[in-house]
Amino acid sequence: MTSQAADEPETVVASRRSKLTPEREQEFFDAVLEQIRECGYDSVTMDGVATSTRCSKSTLYRQWKTKPQFVAAALRANRQVRFVGIDTGSLAGDLREVARAAGDWSGRDTKLLQALAHAVTQDRELQQALREALVEPEVCALHEILRRAVERGEVAADQPALEYVPAMMFGILRVRPYLTGEYADSDYLVRFVEAAVLPALGLT
Structure with missing residues (x-):
């Protein structure tokens, strides 16, 4: 056979066959994350995602090789930062807005964190992807809020509780x-901020 396809390296042909549109790729990512929320990480299979998205299992394996790689890619593709841009002019106001924002997504993201809790201890790439998608962006935004408060003189730079604000916010969401x-909704989180976080920072 002398066709162009026959003469091309197998990797080139496979690459062309596995080409996905961004919309189709996002459909796969949404499907696997939703199934993890509903069924747990261990119960989700490439077969199940392929069936729900009406594609072949080979398409998924050609793109991502393993389930952990697939889920890691889905997490990174769905990275969102909810706390960026919060700036009310006061630390108390900012933390209340953080609480409201966290409450708006706590059900979906907390469920995902719970479902992946064991899997991320077994796979470093999956652990890093989870941190990049759901943890580090929000922690960085919280640090920026706290930095501005220190610059405004609302709280001392050596206030011991500053270090623990991200842990307090993420901890209450998880526990x-x-x-x-x-799940911790907005009202609950605002009350938590007022009763525990602000007093710990020396604010009322």
Whole structure:
């Protein structure tokens, strides 16, 4: 056979066959993350995602090789920063807005964090992708909010509680479902900020 396809290296042909549009790729990413939220990481399979998105399993494996690589790519593609841009002019106001923003997405993201909790201890790439997508952007935004408060003189630079604000915010998001069976909504998080975070920073 002398066709052009026959003469080309196999990797080139495979690359052409696996070409996906950004919209189709995002459809795969949305499907796998939603299935993880609903069924847990271990229950999700490439077969299941292929069936729900009406594609062949070979298409998914050609693109991402393994389930952890696929999920890591999905997390990175869905990276969002909710706390960036919050600037009310006061630390108390900023942290209340952080609480409201966190409450708006706590159900979906907390469920995803819970579903991936064990898997990320087994796969470093998946762990890093989770941090890049859901943790580090928000922590950096919180640090910026706190830095501005220090510059305004609202809180001392050596205030010991400053270091623990991200841990307090992420901790309450993770732990409330275990304590009460409910996710931390905006009202609950605002009350938490007022009762625990602000007093820890020496604010009322």
